[in-house]
Every structure is written in C-alpha cells, then in structure tokens.
Amino acid sequence: MILYFSGTGNCKYVAEQIAAAIGDKAVPVENNDGRIDLKKGEIFGMVFPTHFWEMPAIMREFLEKASITAEGENYAFAIATYGTTPGCSGTDAKKLLQKKGVSLSAAFSLKMPDNWTPMFNLSDAEKVRRQNVEADKNLAVLIENIKAKIKGNRATPKAPYFVRAMSDKMYLKARMTSNFYVEDSCIGCGLCAKQCPVQAIEIQNRKPVWVKEHCTLCLRCLHLCPKFSIQYGDGKTKQHGQYHHP
CATH class of the missing domain: 3.40.50.360 (Flavodoxin domain)
Incomplete structure (x- = not known):
C-alpha cells in the first residue's frame, strides 16, 4: 500500500x-x-x-x-x-x-x-x-x-x-483559519467546502466560512477555487497564482 x-x-x-x-x-x-x-x-x-x-x-x-x-x-x-x-x-x-x-x-x-x-x-x-x-x-x-x-x-x-x-509553533499559528479571507468574486459554488480534507469550511449565505480554528494548511481551497476568490495572509497569494499538478 x-x-x-x-x-x-x-x-x-x-x-x-x-x-x-x-x-x-x-x-x-x-x-x-x-x-x-x-x-x-x-x-x-x-x-x-x-x-x-x-x-x-x-x-x-x-x-x-x-x-x-x-x-x-x-x-x-x-x-x-x-x-x-x-x-x-x-x-x-x-x-x-x-x-x-x-x-x-x-x-x-x-x-x-x-x-x-x-x-x-x-x-x-x-x-x-x-x-x-x-x-x-x-x-x-x-x-x-x-x-x-x-x-x-x-x-x-x-x-x-x-x-x-520552533516549527511546531510556527505551523500551528499558520494553520489558524483566520488567516484566510474571501474576495467578492466568490460565486458560492461550494467546491472549497467539498474539497477541504478536514471539513473546516461550510457554505453559509452562499459564501465559505471557516468553522474550525485550525486546518491542515494544504491550501487546496485556495488553489482549486474557480474564481481564485480565496486568499491567505497579506495578499501575496493573489500575485503568486494558483497551482495543481498537471
């Protein structure tokens, strides 16, 4: 296996x-x-x-x-x-x-x-x-x-x-879901909630809401968002693009 x-x-x-x-x-x-x-x-x-x-x-x-x-x-x-x-x-x-x-x-x-x-x-x-x-x-x-x-x-x-x-503390802080935010371009498709591996996202009023304090920080929600509406941190993610293995 x-x-x-x-x-x-x-x-x-x-x-x-x-x-x-x-x-x-x-x-x-x-x-x-x-x-x-x-x-x-x-x-x-x-x-x-x-x-x-x-x-x-x-x-x-x-x-x-x-x-x-x-x-x-x-x-x-x-x-x-x-x-x-x-x-x-x-x-x-x-x-x-x-x-x-x-x-x-x-x-x-x-x-x-x-x-x-x-x-x-x-x-x-x-x-x-x-x-x-x-x-x-x-x-x-x-x-x-x-x-x-x-x-x-x-x-x-x-x-x-x-x-x-050192890394444990840094990782725990980075995993706080309060680091994520959603832009107005979100269409409420629900893909982020469906794909989240730890069920940290729910769709409420047609927008994703993080319902857990921490996630695993895989950034799947950010990279798979069809409108690139989910961002993290200080905005560099918007500049740095999306990725999934071809």
Missing part, C-alpha cells in the same frame, strides 16, 4: 506513479479507515508534502490514531515533497511508525513546485512546467531505489530534529 496525502496533486501523482511501477495501490489518507494490516514482506509507503519543515498535521494525526499491524518484516518508506527542504519529515515518519511497531526502512525527498504561495511564486507557467519535468526525472530514480529496497534516511537537505521546537 502507498498511503498519501495531497493538497493539490503532487503527492497523489507521486504515489500513483510508484504504485503503478511496483504493482501496488495508492490510497489517499482521507479515504482510509485507519486500519492497515501488512503482510510479511509487503511494501508500505507514505507520500506527503512538507509543511513548515515537518509532516502535515492531517498525516500525523492519522498515523497517531491508526491501527497498524505487521506479520513480519516489511519495507516501509516515506517520501516528502518539498520546495526548499523536507526538514524533519523523515524523522517524523520514523518516530510515528516506531510507536506502531513498524520500522521505517527509508526516507526520501522530492523537490516539486511548492503550493505554499504566501512564499513561492507559481505565476510563471513555463517555470513550473520545467520544475515538474525535473521532478519526473528524479522520481524515476527514486522509484528504482524503492524497487531495490534501498535503506536509510536519504531525504535531503534535511534539518536536525530540534527545529521541531
């Missing part, structure tokens, strides 16, 4: 490419009942984006609650997609699986267009296309490493785990 979380398609694409290459299946964490039974020798993979140098909250919370059993030794790997660094994500995955009695065999990273548009400018379509072409080349190498069952934390450029003391 290749378990994944994807905000705007990068990790979905990566998980499905790996699953196709090794004859497995890619399963979104949103559609999983939290029970994972691994047979002896089965490959178990996790694919997720890097959020503030760590694993996304939705993936962490899933793993903390999940029931994972393994009949024997397995090859378990984690892949973090990233824009600047995968941070501590590999160590995150290792520690969370250890609590479930599963050893993480390998951690990898894959640089891709980063949908965190409060920082990254994705308005240049040609530049984004080139980034995805390069990512495809690196993904092909990564798939061969998985087939060969390469081991070790190969995520790079990784960060020492002590940065989590």
